[in-house]
Amino acid sequence: MLISYLKIIMKSTGGYYICIVNSAYQNISYEELIGELISRKLLCEQLQRENDELKISQIQLYEELAQMKRMIFGSRSERFVPSVSPQQTSLDLDVATVAPPPPAIETITYKRKKPESSHKVNTGRLPLPANLERVPIVIEPQEDVTGLQRIGEEITEELELKPGKFYVNQYIRPKYAKAGNEGVIIGELPSRPIEKGIPGPGLLSTIVIDKYADHIPCHRQIQRFDRLGMKIPASTMSEWISASCNLLSPLYDALKSEVLKQSYLQADETPIKVLDKDKKGATHRGYFWVYHAPLIKMVLFEYRPSRGGSGPTELLKDFKGYLQTDGYGVYDAFDNGTIELFHCMAHARRMFDEALDNDRVRAEYILGEMQQLYDVERQAKEEGMSYDQRYEIRQKKCLPVLKNIHGWMKENIMEVLPQSGIGKAIAYTLKRWEKLCFYTTNGQLEIDNNLVENAIRPVAIGRKNYLFAGSHHAAQRSAMLYSFIGTCKKRGVEPYGWLKEVLTKIQDQKANELRQLFPMNSSTGPP
Numbered sequence: 092m093l094i095s096y097l098k099i100i101m102k103s104t105g106g107y108y109i110c111i112v113n114s115a116y117q118n119i120s121y122e123e124l125i126g127e128l129i130s131r132k133l134l135c136e137q138l139q140r141e142n143d144e145l146k147i148s149q150i151q152l153y154e155e156l157a158q159m160k161r162m163i164f165g166s167r168s169e170r171f172v173p174s175v176s177p178q179q180t181s182l183d184l185d186v187a188t189v190a191p192p193p194p195a196i197e198t199i200t201y202k203r204k205k206p207e208s209s210h211k212v213n214t215g216r217l218p219l220p221a222n223l224e225r226v227p228i229v230i231e232p233q234e235d236v237t238g239l240q241r242i243g244e245e246i247t248e249e250l251e252l253k254p255g256k257f258y259v260n261q262y263i264r265p266k267y268a269k270a271g272n273e274g275v276i277i278g279e280l281p282s283r284p285i286e287k288g289i290p291g292p293g294l295l296s297t298i299v300i301d302k303y304a305d306h307i308p309c310h311r312q313i314q315r316f317d318r319l320g321m322k323i324p325a326s327t328m329s330e331w332i333s334a335s336c337n338l339l340s341p342l343y344d345a346l347k348s349e350v351l352k353q354s355y356l357q358a359d360e361t362p363i364k365v366l367d368k369d370k371k372g373a374t375h376r377g378y379f380w381v382y383h384a385p386l387i388k389m390v391l392f393e394y395r396p397s398r399g400g401s402g403p404t405e406l407l408k409d410f411k412g413y414l415q416t417d418g419y420g421v422y423d424a425f426d427n428g429t430i431e432l433f434h435c436m437a438h439a440r441r442m443f444d445e446a447l448d449n450d451r452v453r454a455e456y457i458l459g460e461m462q463q464l465y466d467v468e469r470q471a472k473e474e475g476m477s478y479d480q481r482y483e484i485r486q487k488k489c490l491p492v493l494k495n496i497h498g499w500m501k502e503n504i505m506e507v508l509p510q511s512g513i514g515k516a517i518a519y520t521l522k523r524w525e526k527l528c529f530y531t532t533n534g535q536l537e538i539d540n541n542l543v544e545n546a547i548r549p550v551a552i553g554r555k556n557y558l559f560a561g562s563h564h565a566a567q568r569s570a571m572l573y574s575f576i577g578t579c580k581k582r583g584v585e586p587y588g589w590l591k592e593v594l595t596k597i598q599d600q601k602a603n604e605l606r607q608l609f610p611m612n613s614s615t616g617p618p
Contacts, residue, residue, distance in 0.1 A: 147510050150449065157448035219248055257321050260291060282598035285334045292594035295335050298328060300587045303572045306553045329561075336568040338597050343571045345605040346578070350391040353384040354412035355535060357543040358422065360398060361550055364559035365566050374559050377566055379550060379573070380406070383543035383581075386535065388611075390546045390577035392570035396563060400424060413533070415540055418523050433529035436464065437539035442516035449512035453503060457516075460499075463492045468538050482534030493528050497521075546577045575610070584610040 225248075264278040284292050301307040309328050316323050350356070360380045367375040378398050382391040395402035400421040407414070411429045416422040417438045426432040440461050446454040467488050471481045500517045507514040520527065530536040550573060560566035579586040593608050600608060 147508060150508070150511055153448070157445075217250075219250055255297070255315075255319065257294075257316075257319055284338060284594045284598070285331070288331075288334070290331050292591045295331055295594055296587050296590040298331060299335055299572060299590060300576070302332075303553065303569065304549070304576045304586050306549070306555075333568070335594065336571060338594065339571060339575070341602065342593065342597065342605050342608055343574060346389065346574060346609065347391055347393075349387070349606070349609070350382055350384045350389050351406070351410055353386060355384065355386055355415075356410065356412065357383045357385060357415045357537070357540050358403065359417060359540060359543045359547060360419070361547045362398075363394070363550065363554065363566055363569075365396075365563055366559055366561050367563070375563075377560075377563065378402075379547070379566075379570055381543055381547050382406075383546055385537060385542055388578070388581040389609075390543075390574055390581060392573040392577070394563070394567040394570040413536060415530075415537065417540055418519075418526075431529075432526065433536070434523045434526040435540035436461070436527055436530070437541055437544075439516070439520040439523070439527055442519050443513075446512035446516045450507065453507070453513050454516070456499070457496060460492055460496050464489050464538065478534035480534070482531075485531045485534070489531050493531070497524060546581070549573065549576070579610045582610045584613050586610075589613045 262280060264280070267276040268274075269276060284290065284295055298309070298312060301312055302309060309325060309332075313323055313325060313328065358381070360378050363377050363379055364374040365377045367373075375396065377394060377396050380393045380395055380402050382393075383389070384391075393402065393406060398421070403421065404424065407425060407430070413431050413433065414422065414425055415433055415435060418434050422432060440458065443454045443457045443461070447458075467484055470476075471484060476484065500521050504514075504517050504521065507517065509515075509518065530538050560569055575590070576586050578584075579589055589610050592613060597608060606612070
């Protein structure tokens with residue numbers, strides 16, 4: 092830049108400003124020059140703000156990328172295991188480190204018998220459950236054993252499987268004529284799941300459990316049945332599932348009533364795609380609202396078209412007791428005199444786990460502290476503690492840890508960027524602190540919502556297989572079946588045997604005796 096002249100400006104304050112000006116500014120006034128300087132200063136400040144925003148955005152994008160990598164490639168375990176770095180192997184003291192002496196080396200020789208064959212088969216085998224049916228196959232020697240005394244036997248067991256096969260139950264009812272032409276006597280047909288229909292309870296149970304417990308879509312079941320020699324149209328299979336759900340609907344209402352009269356519920360929600368006739372070429376995003384009653388180990392799924400508060404508001408209008416959630420704002424309306432709302436520690440812990448790539452030192456510290464809380468829960472479970480004993484050990488061991496975490500977060504919240512991973516984790520946890528600690532006030536309450544999240548997990552697997560529900564009505568039918576299967580899982584009941592038993596009995600079951608058909612009352616027992 093060519094310098095044309097040097098201009099000295101004296102301000103009223105007595106300060107001097109020496110400005111080297113380009114020829115383009117030769118004829119401008121003092122006021123115009125000051126204005127130009129101010130505009131340049133404002134521009135620099137704006138650029139600085141934009142640079143700071145870009146840095147924050149870069150941090151956020153880096154954290155999102157790290158989170159995506161962790162979701163795809165990382166471990167699913169939530170248990171925190173602190174990392175060990177070379178710097179952690181010694182205390183940070185101003186003392187010269189002394190190298191350990193080299194280990195002494197000694198030579199050991201021994202003799203062993205050479206194996207007869209390098210291809211020796213491992214004789215270790217899986218123990219076979221005692222409850223499996225044993226089919227005896229007696230193999231007599233080829234030699235003549237006439238007159239020989241039997242002194243024992245050797246038993247070799249082989250695990251075998253017979254593929255599913257179709258068969259037909261023929262109900263044969265002889266007819267008898269009464270004397271004197273007074274009529275005909277014939278046996279009465281037992282109640283069947285679908286009157287005048289061909290499927291038996293075992294076939295209907297197989298179709299339902301395969302789809303909703305084992306996540307096998309109907310079209311794959313149809314292909315499998317075709318290989319077994321039975322062609323079942325897709326429309327027919329859909330009608331059979333619908334008819335089964337109609338039978339189970341009163342039992343679902345009874346299960347809903349049983350869950351909602353409990354004093355402690357855990358709640359969560361998960362999306363499901365639904366075909367909607369009003370949305371051509373697109374699916375509707377509906378939601379399963381899931382409620383778990385930990386004290387009786389029962390699960391309730393309910394479908395709603397949206398994630399708004401109308402669903403839980405209607406369902407929980409008469410509920411009284413403890414409600415544990417993940418902190419979703421819709422549930423805040425339930426924090427009233429009849430419902431005690433509290434939150435899930437696992438959600439706070441996950442945010443610090445996600446912040447490891449942002450601020451490992453701070454995140455690992457909190458994760459280590461929270462791990463002490465979960466060690467207490469693990470100890471209580473392993474030792475089979477009562478609710479009162481769990482309350483006492485929480486008061487003794489958990490409250491000091493929680494107090495330390497709270498103090499640490501209040502000190503560190505001012506030292507981190509609000510939009511950083513660690514900043515969000517601390518802010519999220521501090522905002523919900525009292526409701527996160529509430530579990531320590533009652534031994535019946537759980538530290539987190541993992542039990543209800545485990546009940547939701549099969550839905551995520553199902554979504555990957557059958558992709559969407561055919562209608563809003565079909566989505567609610569799915570919610571019903573997930574409720575039964577989830578409760579079977581919580582109760583350790585084999586779902587196929589339970590459902591077959593229910594479909595066999597429910598036609599003749601009185602309305603006031605439906606509770607007898609709940610999974611916990613099933614005669615099928617554990618799988």
